[in-house]
Amino acid sequence: MKLPKQYEAKLYEADIYALWEKSGVFTADPSSQKKHYAISMPPPNETGTLSLGHALFITLQDILIRHARQQGKDALWLPGTDHAALPVNAIIERQLMEEGTNKHAIGREEFLRRTRTFVGNSRDTMLKQMRIMGASADWTRLRYTLDDALNRCVNETFVKMYNDGLIYRGNRIVNWDPQLETNVSDDEVMYVEEKGTFYTFRYGPFEIGTARPETKFRDKYVVMHPQDKRYAQYKHGDTLEVEWINGPIIATIIKDEAVDPKFGTGVMTITPAHSLVDFDIAERHNLDKEQIIDLHGNLLPIAGEFAGMSIDKARSQIVKKLTEKGLLVNVDNKYVHHVAINERGRGVIEPQIRLQWFVDVNKPVVMWKGENQSLKTVLQHVIRDEDINLIPKRFEKVYFNWIDNLRDWCISRQIWWGHRIPVWYRTNTDGREETYVGVQPPTDKNEGWHEWKQDPDTLDTWFSSALWTWSTLIDQDLAADYTLSLSELLKRSPDFQAYHPTNVMETGWDILFFWVARMVLATTYMTGQIPFKDVYLHGLIRAEDGKKMSKSRPESIIEPQEIIDHYGADALRMALIMNVSPGNDQNWGRGKVEANRNFCNKIWNIARYIETVLGNRWSTTTPIPTTPADHWIVYQLALAQQGINKDLDNYKFSEAYAKLYRFIWNDLADWYIEASKVSPNRPLLAHLLQSILVLAHPFAPFVTETIWQTLPPGTNSLLAAQVLHKPLKADKDKGVLFEKIQKIVVEARLITKSLNVRNAKLHHKNDPLLAAHGSVIAHLAHLESVTPSEEAFEYIHLTGHEHVWLNIPKAKGYTFVRELQVKQTEQEKVIQNLENRLANKAYMEHAPNNIIEETKKQLSEARITLESIKAEVNRFS
């Protein structure tokens, strides 16, 4: 088949993907005798289209999976998508707002219908885009966080935790988002700096500061540090009457160490219902916690004349009233404070006390390694005991720091999109309430009781994603059989038995807490296994200017689709891993994509050339290396293959890729193929082409498979199904001859280039290397000829070769002598360094022998080179 001059990715990629998918190469087989290898794909949120971040994880995981297949493993890459409760909810609510309506107006059913349509469209787009990226995922095992089987796992987990006392319902202060009308977990809260006003008011004998006067109506506890001498006269529990916003109130003195005596006056009043810190203080001393603000952010009747006002409106009026009462002491307009906002949806968080479901992270009821532990301590153990490795390792410190600050996990949400909480309530005619917690809804209908009603709340998205590695491996049909217990189900699920724990979790460091830690938590608890052995954390992709890609700056967002349309998926894949290290963010740059588009084209043209040279003379005979170049390239190939395997085994994507790039472009294309033009070794060329296609395939699956499909019969089938073979044996010493040839070529090129001499001739006197390989050298160095001759004094000698010279007239040699002198000085410096090193007693005593030997060898070589340069300089001076 005749290939066109340039590789046009978009002409082939779709067909190639279809070919793979049809063939079933991506489908894993748990009954296979091969070694199993598994990766759970982090399910992308169904919120629109794939981003560059998704493109990155698809690339990294696809490389690992294809590499595992090449190593002869049964590889499962299980794909899926996430219903993404909160983010999706935020999008739908925004849509509704733009249409001038809201969720209450359309009702739960209609809301869910709209949401399903939206996520359905998103899912179709995203799954299509994953294929466009070349993801070799097992689509027969596609999962969705809201699948029935996964939903069962969610309920099983909830119920088990409930029965173990790990899940409880309680009135606690939570991060309430009045905009989305739900609470969110601590990890979803973001703090942004904001300039505000800080007021100081007189409060009886004290002065208290606040940035939020609107919460202060019922502040009846005045708190100070127990050791603060300024207030030693006041005792804990003392009461006094003070004049306040709506008249006099009775204040109670509380002594608590949470107060910083150095901040402000060292005295504060507290609002337990609307501040996390205040709530904790109130808990410690068993104080009243009165709600001041309602769930929509408006003041309650407790605010008297201000009731019903939004907090923003009320603030200035309250200040005004306090000023009129003469209670305002000071106003500071330059106060900088941190406002809590919901990361999803950006609503301002108003802490509220609410009846919510929590996961207790401190209760020691989790069996792990034969010990009763808390969820928290299990989390610590698996990393400390190296059951799970974090890559890069430095994230362990971040991880432990997060655990140290971990509080009970609030898992209930008031949004409608998500897994329903498996709890039902009913009352009887006497008003007595019953609660039922179960994997399936209760069915009994007793006399005198009303219908069971399910808890209206949904679960935090991360509660279901936490089960991802194993809930996806459960046999989906068996899961419908509720007579089986979960442990029986796990035992009878072939996928779970074959693929769990998975080998590696590859994801961004930004969801280490949200997701990775929670998978560890839920999976160890439910299955007694770790979810994965390694965690590889990649960095984020930022805009070209180094800032985050953000929807508020649409020009900063790069769509993978657009890049693929222009440059092809392979070019994008390689650009994303080139010169990138784990855990470190990278800035997007188009330059890398272009470079890799060119690399694809290079591979294409190597194939084009080799296919032309071989024509219809393809043979399947084992190639026999004959020339030094043959031995050299075979040896280099073996080195590259070993190096790439080792790097990928250690998740060194960037380094593996660099080795591949160097081998294909520099070694094979620039040196070997050029050298082979003198006398092509056809079987070896065929072998080399097939080898690089296999080696490059995990990185650039499309272009390599496209070429593979053009190979003649007998070599075809699917590249995606090929395994790595043992490299051919090469004679390393014969290969070294080629390195000598390279040195001669490089120098000949350099001299002819710098003197601008064309069609120079290279002569030698009885040099066996040149006698044997003259034509190759002539071709590579663009020389007219390499011929034996008698010594001619006025010509330029090659360094280190006393009897090899270029037929460049002596006159031109005088121009060259300056460069030779520079070289001489450099060489003298090198020799001086090496001599000093060897003269150093300490060095000779401490350095290992091989290093010393190496130094000696370098020195002797450097001396020969210097002598050669010197001789040449002398001839012209």
Added chain:
RNA sequence: GGGUGAUUAGCUCAGUUGGCUAGAGCACCUCGUUUACACCGAGGGUGUCGGGGGUUCGAGUCCCUCAUCACCCACCA
């Protein structure tokens, strides 16, 4: 307040356990259209590896310290 990362060529960044004269891509300059490729080939790098100190025979790499930038966690009412 606590922590992490970054600082290496004009730009964007690699550099594995310390060990040859520190690398890549892009950009730039010179030459070249030798029939695989101009998305190409050949040649071209004087980098105080952020500053200072230390450990070592030997430091871009390990330790201390300072500076700048980015980020994470906690959060002062």
